[in-house]
Amino acid sequence: MIKLQNVTKTYKRGADDEVIALADVTVDVAKGEFVFVVGPSGSGKSTFMKLLTREQLPDDGEIYVAGKNLATLRPWKVPVLRREIGYVFQDFKLLANKTVYENVAFALEVIGRPRREIEKRVPEVLDLVGLTDKANAHPHELSGGQQQRVSVARAFVNNPRILLCDEPTGNLDPSTSVGVMKLLDRINRTGATVVMATHDQHIVDSMRRRVIELESGHVVRDQSRGVYGYGG
Amino acid sequence: MTARWTYVIREAFIGLRRNLMMTVAVILSVTVSLTLLGASLLLSEQVDLATDDWTGRVEVSIYLCDDRVCPAITSEQQEQLREDLEAQEVVAEVFYESKQDAFERFTSMFADQESLIEAIDQDTLPASFRVRLENPNLFNVIADQFSTYPGVEEIVDQREVLNQFLRFTNVVRTAALVVAAIQLVAAGVLIANTIRVAAFARREQTGIMRLVGASNWYIRLPFVLEGVLAGLIGALVSWGLLWATVPQVAGGLAQDIELMPFIGEAQVLAVGPWLLLAGTGIAAVSSILALRRFLDI
Incomplete structure (x- = not known):
């Protein structure tokens, strides 16, 4: 489902000053897997996620997502790729002037889905995330955990094959985080591949899923049923 | 929609x-x-x-001599000139404007400017043939041919004004x-x-x-x-x-x-x-x- 082959990405900070974000990274994620990408800030997690949505292109190496080679993907085809990917942000990124229902429906509206489908699919997803009774509320009326569940609903409403979550519990307290993780787990069980960047040790340790650890742009560990740190 | x-x-x-x-x-x-x-x-x-x-209305004016610049045109010369003009293919129409006609046209055109009218009398403005051409661009054909005619003082293309x-x-x-x-x-x-x-x-x-x-x-x-x-x-x-x-x-x-x-x-x-x-x-x-x-x- 996701394949990185010897991927290197550097950022230029000045004329002779390059920062290596990812160095020779090779990773293979199968369909239906749940993968944590862990590592301290600046280890390359964010770059890893941005490469998968083709917000950025690597300097070197090849990336395949949902069967598409991102290097040769034509720019006008990028939206098609992104329809296969749901994206959950650390800061939710909900539109404040829209209701919960409208925020979720927005993701279908703007890719031109017919109204009939929107009216059928949005209530289903709101039910899945347990927010049916909040459909007409605005984001500021919700708790952080509820907002993140709306964000997950929006990412999943289009039935994407891949769900990318960038620190989805970063702004939540531990007990709320558990609720969001249960939701992600449920979505994973429907067959979606989930990749979650995090540095939340408790969550990684309690889920016991595959862990890819990055440090200064290198993959230093790739372990199935892993924990956050060595021996942790 | x-x-x-x-x-x-x-x-x-x-x-x-x-x-x-x-x-x-x-x-x-x-x-x-x-x-x-x-x-x-x-x-x-x-x-x-x-x-x-x-352009449909502009004419070529052929001013006739009246002894001030050149010897006054004789009536035979004037008749000859008219016949030759009318024989030209490019000429659509020929009118004769006498000194009297010219004076009247001038006074009606500048009716509200008395000082202008007072400055001239019936003899000031020359008589002329006013020629309308089939194609106004062919002015030169007329000018070349008739400017040397006896009794012709000057040929003016009115389009210049335009x-x-x-x-x-x-x-x-x-x-x-x-x-x-x-x-x-x-x-x-x-x-x-x-x-x-x-x-x-x-x-x-x-x-x-x-x-x-x-x-x-x-x-x-x-x-x-x-x-x-x-x-x-x-x-x-x-x-x-x-x-x-x-x-x-x-x-x-x-x-x-x-x-x-x-x-x-x-x-x-x-x-x-x-x-x-x-x-x-x-x-x-x-x-x-x-x-x-x-x-x-």
């Missing part, structure tokens, strides 16, 4: 309303530039109309076009800036749209439409302004100047589509240029 068009149009109107002051500035700026553009186009129309009318008028109106028209062009560029820059501000204000929304896989045109179209709507409104207002003023002004002038045909409502109507095209075109181009780098994938 499908869901996607509802979305695009709704977003465009939200943008226009949220940014009301800028929208008003854009509309005014488009209005001013297009009014100027329309005025210069109408001035061209007016000149063409007057020119067509005049040409002086045309040169003057050309300067005015060009000046108006240049100012209109500069204004139009200014309007385009203002539109580009407004659209950029609008896109920046909604960057959160467009960011989400990008990540959920909205196509590029779907993200941009509301902004382009926002610019085009402002341009369209500006064009309509300028058309309305021209519609309300030009026929009135032309009508007023037509009462004072009877010699010339004037443009009216038909010409103002005809210029409208061009104004709409220019207004929406400049708005679309500057909006698209403004968004090109801002909302890239």
Whole structure:
């Protein structure tokens, strides 16, 4: 489902000053897997996620997502790729002037889905995330955990094959985080591949899923049923 | 209407309303530039109309000698001249204007300028043959052939008078076009800036749209439409302004100047589509240029 082959990405900070974000990274994620990408800030997690949505292109190496080679993907085809990917942000990124229902429906509206489908699919997803009774509320009326569940609903409403979550519990307290993780787990069980960047040790340790650890742009560990740190 | 068009149009109107002051500035700026553009186009129309009318009427004047510059023409010479003129293929009509006729025409033309009339008497103005040509451009054929005739004092192409008028109106028209062009560029820059501000204000929304896989045109179209709507409104207002003023002004002038045909409502109507095209075109181009780098994938 996701394949990185010897991927290197550097950022230029000045004329002779390059920062290596990812160095020779090779990773293979199968369909239906749940993968944590862990590592301290600046280890390359964010770059890893941005490469998968083709917000950025690597300097070197090849990336395949949902069967598409991102290097040769034509720019006008990028939206098609992104329809296969749901994206959950650390800061939710909900539109404040829209209701919960409208925020979720927005993701279908703007890719031109017919109204009939929107009216059928949005209530289903709101039910899945347990927010049916909040459909007409605005984001500021919700708790952080509820907002993140709306964000997950929006990412999943289009039935994407891949769900990318960038620190989805970063702004939540531990007990709320558990609720969001249960939701992600449920979505994973429907067959979606989930990749979650995090540095939340408790969550990684309690889920016991595959862990890819990055440090200064290198993959230093790739372990199935892993924990956050060595021996942790 | 499908869901996607509802979305695009709704977003465009939200943008226009949220940014009301800028929208008003854009509309005014488009209005001013297009009014100027329309005025210069109408001035061209007016000149063409007057020119067509005049070229049909202008004549070649062959002034006859009356002893002041050259020996007075004899009646045999005059008869010969008329016969030869009428035999020419390029000549459509020949009139004889006597000294008396010329004096009367002059006094009626300058009826309100007594000092001019007092300066001349019935003998001052020369008699002439006034020749209307099939094609006014063939003046030289006549001039070459008849200027050496005995009794001919001078041959004058009346189009010269018209040409002086045309040169003057050309300067005015060009000046108006240049100012209109500069204004139009200014309007385009203002539109580009407004659209950029609008896109920046909604960057959160467009960011989400990008990540959920909205196509590029779907993200941009509301902004382009926002610019085009402002341009369209500006064009309509300028058309309305021209519609309300030009026929009135032309009508007023037509009462004072009877010699010339004037443009009216038909010409103002005809210029409208061009104004709409220019207004929406400049708005679309500057909006698209403004968004090109801002909302890239």
